Amino acid sequence: MAIAKAERLMNLALCLLGTRRPLSKRELRGSIEAYMEAGNDESFNRMFERDKDDLRELGLVIETVENLDGETGYLARRDSNRLPPVSLDAEEAAALGLAAKVWQQARLAGAASGALQKLRAGGMPEAEDPYEGQHSAIEPRIPVHEAAFEPLMLACRDRRPVAFDYRKSTAARPEARQVEPWALECWRGHWYLAGYDRDRGAERVFRLSRITGKVRSRAAKYTAEVPDVVTVRETVASWAGESADRSALIRLRAGAGYPLRAKATAVREGGDGWDELEIPYGHGLDAWLVEFGPDVVVVGPADLRADVVDRLRAVAGA
Secondary structure (H helix, E strand, O other), X not given: OHHHHHHHXXXXXXXXXXXXXXXXXXXXXXXOHHHHOOOOHHHHHHHHHHHHHHHHHOOOOOXXXXXXXXXXXXXXXXXXXXXXXXXXXXXXXXHHHHHXXXXXXXXXXXXXXXXXXXXHHOOOOOOOXXXXXXXXXXXXXXXXXXXXXXXXHHHHHHOOOEXXXXXXXXXXXXXXXXXXXXXXXXXXXXXXXXXXXXXXXXXXXXXXXXXXXXXXXXXXXOOOOOOOHHHHHHHHHHHOOOOEEEEXXXXXXXXXXXXXXXXXXXXXXXOOOEEEEEXXXXXXXXXXXXXXXXXXXXXXXXXXXXXXXXXXXXXXXX
């Protein structure tokens, strides 16, 4: 059984790499013996989808293309599946090994381990782990709780548009979004997706915890140019409220809101059970303040106060 599956995966990979145009499921079924022997269309479809996912998991970049007739085709371009020479020194290899450990407690553990094996096969030196065999009190880890993370991560990697339902903090119900995903970023313990929103025709950032239902892939090419990584990270930082160009004055209940206190540039203790804080004011601060509920009162500026009130009313109306 294992040999038969390996042979089937190899044949599928060769077909996808050897074609100059996208091949439909019908054409692939007629070209691979194991698919011809499938009992019916349902059995073939299940087998093909599993094989396609397995090849992508192994690192093969498979493109999904829709032709003018609306038929979906598949191909793996050679230039997208060619590993360049690996020229990493021992310190760089050690850094990659440490980064891979971040995902050992998540569903990406297998992918991280597989990536290291491929790099080592390509010439990356084996790095000595100074903490090997020791029980370190500090373990690198990034929490991933959102179900949308894995399909969005794969969509970013494969450059595939997606669709999902998204609920804004000011909305009572989610809205459908068509997005060309660029990159995922973790900020203040929350995951964000940066991408191009087709319906709005502009760059947008989405918090994964506000995505409802399943993330659905779309068979089409990107319509907008993907910016470089630095630009995406700056965009996520800006939309997450980290790019501050003003100062806000808030009243905070004594003994509450420690993250706000850590960010404050000035704190004045009050005698009425409330403290006054000056904190940097940038995009996204209103959404963050709402999370502290009745423990926070915005004094100014007026536009920030109005935004917080609008968000609280939307939550109350939901």
